[in-house]
Amino acid sequence: MEYGHGKKESLFGSIDWVALLLYLLLVAVGVVAVFSASWVEESENFFAFSHNYIKQVVWLGISLVVGVVIMLLDRSLWHKIAYFLYAAAILALVATLLFGRTVNGAKAWFEFGPIRLQTMEFAKIAIALATARLMSEYAFSISSFKSLVKVAMLLLVPLVITYMQNDTGSGLVLCSFIFMLYREGLNRWLCIPIIFIAALFLLSFIYSPTILLIALILVFTISAAFANRVWRHGVIYLATLFGGSTMLFIILNAFPAISVDYYVILLSTTLLSMVGVCVYAYRTRLRNLYIMVLLFVVSVMITPTSNAMFNVMKPHQQNRIKTFLGITDDASLNYNVRQSKIAIGSGGFFGKGYLQGSHIRYGLVPEKHTDFIFCTIGEEFGFAGAIVVLILMLAFIFRLMRMGDNQRETFGRVYCYIVASILLFHTTINVGMTIGIVPVMGIPLPLISYGGSSLLAFSIMIFIAFAFDAQTTRDLPSYSNGIGN
Numbered sequence: 001m002e003y004g005h006g007k008k009e010s011l012f013g014s015i016d017w018v019a020l021l022l023y024l025l026l027v028a029v030g031v032v033a034v035f036s037a038s039w040v041e042e043s044e045n046f047f048a049f050s051h052n053y054i055k056q057v058v059w060l061g062i063s064l065v066v067g068v069v070i071m072l073l074d075r076s077l078w079h080k081i082a083y084f085l086y087a088a089a090i091l092a093l094v095a096t097l098l099f100g101r102t103v104n105g106a107k108a109w110f111e112f113g114p115i116r117l118q119t120m121e122f123a124k125i126a127i128a129l130a131t132a133r134l135m136s137e138y139a140f141s142i143s144s145f146k147s148l149v150k151v152a153m154l155l156l157v158p159l160v161i162t163y164m165q166n167d168t169g170s171g172l173v174l175c176s177f178i179f180m181l182y183r184e185g186l187n188r189w190l191c192i193p194i195i196f197i198a199a200l201f202l203l204s205f206i207y208s209p210t211i212l213l214i215a216l217i218l219v220f221t222i223s224a225a226f227a228n229r230v231w232r233h234g235v236i237y238l239a240t241l242f243g244g245s246t247m248l249f250i251i252l253n254a255f256p257a258i259s260v261d262y263y264v265i266l267l268s269t270t271l272l273s274m275v276g277v278c279v280y281a282y283r284t285r286l287r288n289l290y291i292m293v294l295l296f297v298v299s300v301m302i303t304p305t306s307n308a309m310f311n312v313m314k315p316h317q318q319n320r321i322k323t324f325l326g327i328t329d330d331a332s333l334n335y336n337v338r339q340s341k342i343a344i345g346s347g348g349f350f351g352k353g354y355l356q357g358s359h360i361r362y363g364l365v366p367e368k369h370t371d372f373i374f375c376t377i378g379e380e381f382g383f384a385g386a387i388v389v390l391i392l393m394l395a396f397i398f399r400l401m402r403m404g405d406n407q408r409e410t411f412g413r414v415y416c417y418i419v420a421s422i423l424l425f426h427t428t429i430n431v432g433m434t435i436g437i438v439p440v441m442g443i444p445l446p447l448i449s450y451g452g453s454s455l456l457a458f459s460i461m462i463f464i465a466f467a468f469d470a471q472t473t474r475d476l477p478s479y480s481n482g483i484g485n
Contacts, residue, residue, distance in 0.1 A: 030448035037369035063459035086130035121457035169441030176425030189227035344378035351382030
């Protein structure tokens with residue numbers, strides 16, 4: 001193939017062989033684990049297509065063929081068609097919402113004969129490319145409020161659609177983009193309130209609105225003080241706000257005819273103070289305070305509406321939250337996670353041996369080949385095997401981040417960071433839910449869990465990053481906001 005000024009390189013001449021080896025090792029672990037979770041000793045036809053492990057091998061073959069095709073394409077093509085792919089992805093998500101098939105309570109699948117495809121898995125690729133394209137525009141600035149709103153809107157549209165599909169877990173993967181934004185230079189003290197907002201929904205079931213409001217005020221004020229080095233003004237603001245609210249509460253409730261809750265007074269005075277904060281931000285030209293104010297108002301709106309949001313959820317989603325927070329005594333609701341933890345714990349340090357996992361063999365762990373594939377690895381290969389798999393995954397994620405660091409332009413760098421962020425989020429949530437430290441969300445373990453849509457989509461996403469890295473030394477025309485930006 002010929003690029004730039006006539007320099008010729010072989011198809012795989014510049015590929016990151018370490019990253020490719022890690023990819024192949026992870027998919028191999030997946031095939032081995034799926035075989036163990038799906039193998040039936042009494043089966044007559046070992047190579048029957050009805051077996052999950054045979055389907056996984058077929059999807060792996062398709063993924064590798066598609067990967068080779070991607071390596072043949074010029075990287076600039078992805079920049080040109082990024083927005084078109086995003087529009088097609090949104091249309092596909094809407095079509096799935098209207099005409100798709102419902103699987104495990106989520107209307108997020110298209111079915112073509114024996115083949116089922118989850119559209120959001122492929123939509124992630126288009127969303128990643130479109131985000132990278134947006135952030136590579138000349139006028140984009142990570143410190144600009146307008147630019148960040150554009151990114152938020154780009155992510156909000158598919159997030160809302162997946163919520164309507166009842167596929168909240170897949171939609172929440174888009175929250176992983178915060179890691180990419182931080183890597184691109186988003187103020188770390190702005191990231192903390194965003195992460196706190198993400199946890200606010202769960203916290204609202206444990207703590208009272210007053211405690212949450214106080215926590216919100218402290219988190220946002222301290223973050224703003226750190227971000228802008230205005231500690232003195234931050235202390236004055238907190239003292240004035242809490243002192244004034246407390247005095248107003250005492251004065252109003254001194255009258256027998258008046259009874260006002262402290263939460264109402266604190267909320268009212270805080271919202272009124274936002275006007276003063278905006279004036280202060282304007283005078284001191286601290287633009288990130290505008291973002292802080294917007295995020296604070298959004299978080300305040302989330303707290304009182306959490307119960308309403310909980311009530312519109314499906315029963316199985318409500319049960320997952322209840323069991324995670326420990327606010328239900330029904331042991332049957334926690335069956336999946338409990339059996340998963342027992343299976344992993346019974347594996348000990350070195351495991352029971354391949355195909356020797358009793359919980360896996362006797363079907364005590366539901367979804368043992370998909371969402372709970374990690375407990376299959378833990379029971380049969382033990383703590384040592386589980387750690388090896390996690391090390392392979394983390395090494396692969398760091399390799400993708402290294403690819404991003406090697407990029408000469410913003411588009412490729414942002415895309416590689418997004419892929420690494422998505423893999424990290426998937427891995428953290430999947431492993432976390434199998435050991436009971438995060439709610440069950442139905443998020444697969446990348447490249448390892450059974451599923452053609454997941455394996456093919458992740459492979460496409462990864463091979464695009466491979467192509468960017470392999471072609472990064474070639475002399476290509478620039479189409480972003482500066483070299484090394």
